[in-house]
Amino acid sequence: xxxxxxxxxxxxxxxxxxxxxxxxxxxxxxxxxxxxxxxxxxxxxxxxxxxxxxxxxxxxxxxxxxxxxxxxxxxxxxxxxxxxxxxxxxxxxxxxxxxxxxxxxxxxxxxxxxxxxxxxxxxxxxxxxxxxxxxxxxxxxxxxxxxxxxxxxxxxxxxxxxxxxxxxxxxxxxxxxxxxxxxxxxxxxxxxxxxxxxxxxxxxxxxxxxxxxxxxxxxxxxxxxxxxxxxxxxxxxxxxxxxxxxxxxxxxxxxxxxxxxxxxxxxxxxxxxxxxxxxxxxxxxxxxxxxxxxxxxxxxxxxxxxxxxxxxxxxxxxxxxxxxxxx
Ligand code: NAX
Numbered sequence: 001x002x003x004x005x006x007x008x009x010x011x012x013x014x015x016x017x018x019x020x021x022x023x024x025x026x027x028x029x030x031x032x033x034x035x036x037x038x039x040x041x042x043x044x045x046x047x048x049x050x051x052x053x054x055x056x057x058x059x060x061x062x063x064x065x066x067x068x069x070x071x072x073x074x075x076x077x078x079x080x081x082x083x084x085x086x087x088x089x090x091x092x093x094x095x096x097x098x099x100x101x102x103x104x105x106x107x108x109x110x111x112x113x114x115x116x117x118x119x120x121x122x123x124x125x126x127x128x129x130x131x132x133x134x135x136x137x138x139x140x141x142x143x144x145x146x147x148x149x150x151x152x153x154x155x156x157x158x159x160x161x162x163x164x165x166x167x168x169x170x171x172x173x174x175x176x177x178x179x180x181x182x183x184x185x186x187x188x189x190x191x192x193x194x195x196x197x198x199x200x201x202x203x204x205x206x207x208x209x210x211x212x213x214x215x216x217x218x219x220x221x222x223x224x225x226x227x228x229x230x231x232x233x234x235x236x237x238x239x240x241x242x243x244x245x246x247x248x249x250x251x252x253x254x255x256x257x258x259x260x261x262x263x264x265x266x267x268x269x270x271x272x273x274x275x276x277x278x279x280x281x282x283x284x285x286x287x288x289x290x291x292x293x294x295x296x297x298x299x300x301x302x303x304x305x306x307x308x309x310x311x312x313x314x315x316x317x318x319x320x321x322x323x324x325x326x327x
Pocket of ligand 1: 011043093109129187227238
């Protein structure tokens, strides 16, 4: 029987996240041993030489499932017929640059790419990693009217994974003992990593880590500011962990969610939990394993949580206002 082929576009493929992401995509770990992977790699023209070097390394990995690699500086070529588009490429935040400046710099990239995404396969799904991820996703989604809104998502999985690691370390348990952590809102310092609804070995987190001050203080700020801490320590932003989270994100949408658990990703709000419709907001999600997913409803929020969720929603509304002319 011939294998099916999944076509995956990766933008910013010559960057540091791309370098960690591509070999793992090509290895088959995401789509399984019965699926070939065709990579469509997009870069800006000056980076195409470096990208050729990365492709030489992919060749030298001799991955049995990697059926073809396309490299291009044209988004229309990159997204032609793809089933997944991973939008990683964007300009990094320069020294002294404000978040608003970054949004304005990167926004136009996602206008052109949004239009080109409409060349994708009829089942195309889009995951935005490049920052500011939620708002870039909002721009791409609004410039791709032919693609249903629910096919767009932005990455908050790195935040979720960071939260799992912090909780497991604090409680002295393994990662697999932690479940049901939610990241609400924006992939930024206003995100709200929610432990009120999370569990450790099936028990509410507060019963295992009996330290409300830590859960509402240091834990949240550690997760919110982890990206900056890594830049301080490493001199470069997170790459291996960001690539890993991107793969986890795709797997979570591809596979049926484990009974009773959920995962976090930013998707187009339909008004769940009172969040403004149309914002790209991170929610707890379950996937049916057939391309469909839904928001987990009915989770409770304390006054503390409500305030945090409102703050990250406010930030997303402000970001939306900055890019209003691109939507
Ligand atoms: P790099 O600067 O190493 O790579 C970015 C690549 O994108 C470069 O090779 C550049 O040439 C390319 N690029 C720029 N404009 C492009 C365009 N119009 N079309 C195609 N490619 C283009 O950054 P890297 O460390 O790989 O990070 C990529 C993005 O991920 C950044 O925006 C970064 O802020 C963001 N991150 C997002 C995270 C998340 O959890 N959502 C976490 C990690 C990371 O900070």
